[in-house]
Amino acid sequence: MRLLLPLFLLVSHVLGQVNVDSPKFGTKYDLSSGTSMITVEWSVSDSPGPKKQEILEYIFTLVSGPNLNIEAFETVGKADAKQVENQKFSFPLRNNVGANGWYYIQVLALTEEGHVIQYSPRFQLTGMVGGRTPQLATDTMTPSREIMLTPNILANMNSMSFSVPYGMQTGLARFAPMQTQPATKVTKKTWSMVYPTSSFTYFKDNKRRGEQLTTVTPGWSYGLPSKWNEAAIAPQPSENGGWYHPSQRLSLTPRKINADERLRLASQ
Structure with missing residues (x-):
């Protein structure tokens, strides 16, 4: 199963190519001392797609x-792009994340439009003490690059969007009414529906794309008063009578017995 499955609609677009150059294929790392430093090096081609920056x-x-x-075994590090402008990242890898075997690094590059996933060549880890065994793999080539994007579905949002009743909206982004606070008193004697009921139908087949991706709720146009809690701090159990010494709950006194007496009691 591929990592990082998209949660939003995918669109066809090309992002900059991220090529992972190191670790090299077949490199061996000995982690018998407990940890080992792993260095990942990569390059970014600006065309086609967005620039490196x-x-x-x-x-x-x-x-x-x-x-x-x-x-996936473990997320081994995160780095702001400005911190790795030389396109090199080193991290200490512990020997308890898995057992001996072949591994590789997934490099996820995030942009405002989405993300690009690329993989390093496979390398070998020895001296591992973890109980999780890596899968056997005969692939020598790295997995294919993955591109996933989220469209800017809120680009044309304006205040009029919130005036359309929720049940009548059909866009990928829908707009809910402002959340209100309950009144301090209940004055009504009977209840009534705030909004009419709406019908629904089931899909007969799996949909290839979502009918709705998100719901937007406007912020409050009002404020709620608040103040410090001035209640006194509750006393500790030892100060309010709730604490007791464990020996007070013992009904029998412990005593030492020798091996012969233990066998005699066990045979009774």
Whole structure:
């Protein structure tokens, strides 16, 4: 199963290419001392797609397994793009994250439009003491690059969007009424529906895209008063009579017995 499945609508677009150059294929790291420093190096081609400076953050995850069944072991680091302008990131890897075997690094590059995923060549870890065994993989090529984007569905939002009744909205983003606070007193004697009921139908087949991606609720146009809690701090159990010494609850006194007496009592 691929990592980081999209939660939003995917659109066809090309982002800058992220190529992971290190660790090299077949590199061995000995973690028998407990940890080892791993260095990831990559390059970004600005064309086609956004430029290198449009990448906001990198996330690095230790993974294993064949290309079509990638398994994540641990997120090993995150870095603001400005902190790794030399396109190099080093992190200490502990030997208890998994067992001996072949692993590789997933590099996730985040932009305002979405993210690009690329993978390092596979490398070998020895001296591992973790109980989780990496999957066997015969793939020598790295998994394919993944591109996932979220469209800017709120680009044309304006205040009039909130005046359309929720049940009549059909867009990818829907707009709910402002949340209100309950009154201090209940004056009505009977209840009534605030909004009429609406009908629904079931989909007969799986939809390839979402009918609705998000709901937007406007912020409060009012404020709520608040003040400090001036109640005195509750006393500790030892100060309010709730504490007792464990020996007060013992009904029998412990005593030492020798081996012969223990066998005699066990045979009775």
